[in-house]
Amino acid sequence: MRDFSSDHRWLSINTATVRAQWTLDRIVEECARRGIRAISPWRDQVAAVGLQRIATLVRDTGMELSGYCRGGMFPASTAEGRRLALDDNRRAVDDAKTLDAACLVLVVGALPGALQGVPEHKDLFAARRDVHDGIAATLEYARTVGMPLAIEPLHPMYAADRACVNTLEQALDLCDAIDPERSGALGVAVDAYHVWWDPKLEAQIRRAGRERLLAFHVCDWLVPTRDLLNDRGMMGDGVIDLPQLRGWVEDSGFDGYSEVEIFSAENWWKRDGGEVLDTCIERHRTAV
DSSP states (O other): OOOOSSOOTTEEEEGGGGTTTOOHHHHHHHHHHTTOOEEEOBHHHHHHHOHHHHHHHHHHHTOEESOEEEEEOOOOSSHHHHHHHHHHHHHHHHHHHHTTBSOEEEEOBOSTTGGGTOOSOOOHHHHHHHHHHHHHHHHHHHHHHTOOEEEOOOOGGGTTTTBSOOSHHHHHHHHHHHOTTOOSSEEEEEEHHHHTTOTTHHHHHHHHHHHHEEEEEEOBOOSSOSOTTTBOBOTTSSSOOHHHHHHHHHHTTOOSOEEEOOOBTTTGGGSOHHHHHHHHHHHHHHTO
């Protein structure tokens, strides 16, 4: 394992972590001021400031992108809905390329309408077929511009509304089906919050290997968790053995950034943004 104790050169900030405090341009500036070398921004944050403005700011500050959030949301009840999803994903690929992101992260979607509270059907198997077909079609385009796609399996609590791919094994099965040559164009984003509980996790990380491990996200699982979406913990405050998990990922060939992604409506989003970033730096050195 790499030694993180003396610096934070391998720390990346997923910009959701301080989205409640600052606009994206301010986040880039505050990260650069602290010697944080990488971010992973969200599309709505980029749109709010302007793609070209962010591209220029990233270039001028020397910032790298450990990923870009997000593509996906493929399932739909109609052919038109599926076509619109593919169009949106092509735009996401283009934006990620403009920003020179390491990968486009895919949160694949689940039952159509469920995220809005009105599921249009209950066929999760149909949703998974849409996911397979949507990733395959998006990958065909992403290859032409050289943008890797990273499937992010989400915790099973999100199976109905956000992602019907819920284990690393499922994500890698998709990779093997769509990209059997292990070209590096399709892989996975391993998010500790979503996969830490999985009894097959170590074996599946080793199965992924260097070619498939495209992103590594860290935060912590609090006990108790008060809100399943917006109560993630700062590293070291919960029950995830992050050093063990990072060890597995690095032993399997991953040598990129550890990306801090914290949704925290009742805690970290209420604090000063500078305090949050400074704490991320400290915990990256001591708890990751």
